[in-house]
Amino acid sequence: MKLTILGCYAATPRTITNPTSQVLEIKNRLFLIDCGEGTQVQLRKNKIKFSKINHIFISHLHGDHLYGLIGTVSTFSLLGRTTDLHIYGPKGVKEIITLQLKLSNSWTTYQLFFHELESNESEVIFEDNKVIVKTIPLKHRIYTNGFLFQEKPGERKLNIEAVQQYDIHTAYYQKIKNGGDITLDDGTVIENEKLSFDPIPAMSYAFCSDTVYNEAIIPIIENVDVLYHESTFLESEAPLAEKTLHSTAKEAATIALKANAKKLVLGHYSTRYEGIEPFKNEAETIFPNVLLGNDGVTFDF
């Protein structure tokens, strides 16, 4: 699992920082999460292949998470894309995109599918044979979802030595990989765990931005491998965080701790701060495993 931060600063794009957008590579799938202005250029800078992106997830309709979407959708067309593109986001995202396509008289060269979200409960919005994506309802000034990306557990690994020792026919290998016990010709039952190893652990990633401190998300993201949680402010600006329905670095760390996350990635920093190191320092007073998100940074998990 690999996370590339295209942008992780709040509010307006600047010459040196970009609004929210990131690419999650999970089980060879590339998911684009949020799409602030300049995302398509950030994709180019980070050498992400446009053609590998088939699913875009939009957390909410504030500009710093959205205003690069129409340009990305249009550029995909200009490049002659023919593969379907799926966009998941709050109700309204379809109208915003289609209105602009209509008025520019430039329809996409590919099929565009909108999956508009309205529920306030966590729901499965994407599922294939390897990955499942669920919403994480967040509390912000407008309707907002985070997204939980989970790998499905893979097959068990065949213990080839053991299998050969019991002289099991290859026809039964898939059954073993699927976790089944094997009954030998003499009626002996060999338990699966004697014939196979555990699969590679399934990874999970939770993207939570933008949100006020909200413990209601903990059951949804519990035991997540990597939690990206917004930290727009430091604790010194806690009243402002509460007022604007954002979080502090300390609050992000508290959610990571209570949710038993393995790692915490910080981001969505207010541009009022000169440097971002203090976010890490503050979070580490609560939670040990903190990574500083930053534009152009890739994390391999």
Add this chain to the structure above:
Amino acid sequence: MKLTILGCYAATPRTITNPTSQVLEIKNRLFLIDCGEGTQVQLRKNKIKFSKINHIFISHLHGDHLYGLIGTVSTFSLLGRTTDLHIYGPKGVKEIITLQLKLSNSWTTYQLFFHELESNESEVIFEDNKVIVKTIPLKHRIYTNGFLFQEKPGERKLNIEAVQQYDIHTAYYQKIKNGGDITLDDGTVIENEKLSFDPIPAMSYAFCSDTVYNEAIIPIIENVDVLYHESTFLESEAPLAEKTLHSTAKEAATIALKANAKKLVLGHYSTRYEGIEPFKNEAETIFPNVLLGNDGVTFDF
């Protein structure tokens, strides 16, 4: 008169080039012309004061001229702007902007005035005591206007030696500056040109993008000081220019020649070309005074 090119490449933004946007400074007014994605960052890079922009002109609703507008409008709000902002553009621009503001529940901190254009005839869309702006109807795949910015002629300059020689009272100075003749006490009429010098010549700038080769614009832009005319293609791609309703560098130069423009600025280059010098070379076979527009370049006229 000063022109700063923020972006002058066609279609999609890339790491090294930007879609169309430019700032014209004329008589101390700052006009933003077109607003492709990334314009607000280009404004920052070129140290243009956001607060000095009160009028934005949008030629047409293709993304490479428009998709940076909503971000610019939003950032003005985030910076706490209170001054009115006027946006001139094709019918539909208001719906695009207000829909996104509505769905993000983020109204502007300032008054936003839309001046939607529908006419196929040249019309005055802005006028104050120093500058007048007219549309230049262009032929493109969707409804498109260029814009002609004209300084109003200033007052005549007092010829102070002559005025003193005729012993003319200061009360008559403004009349002289306004071009009036003076009658002395003995009934002699002194013609204005003996008492004053011509004013500084009024400058004009015509922005023509995007458009196919179209001689119908010549009467509108005749004798213009500076003509910016799109040259998406070179003559080698003339059939493609015609098909997509764009122009070649040679065609841009032909319009400049026939309109008796003093200078021609080229731009809106297709990103298919490696360098832009060939555009200048091609245009110069037709018209002598060619300037290559390029991102981040400022011309003082």
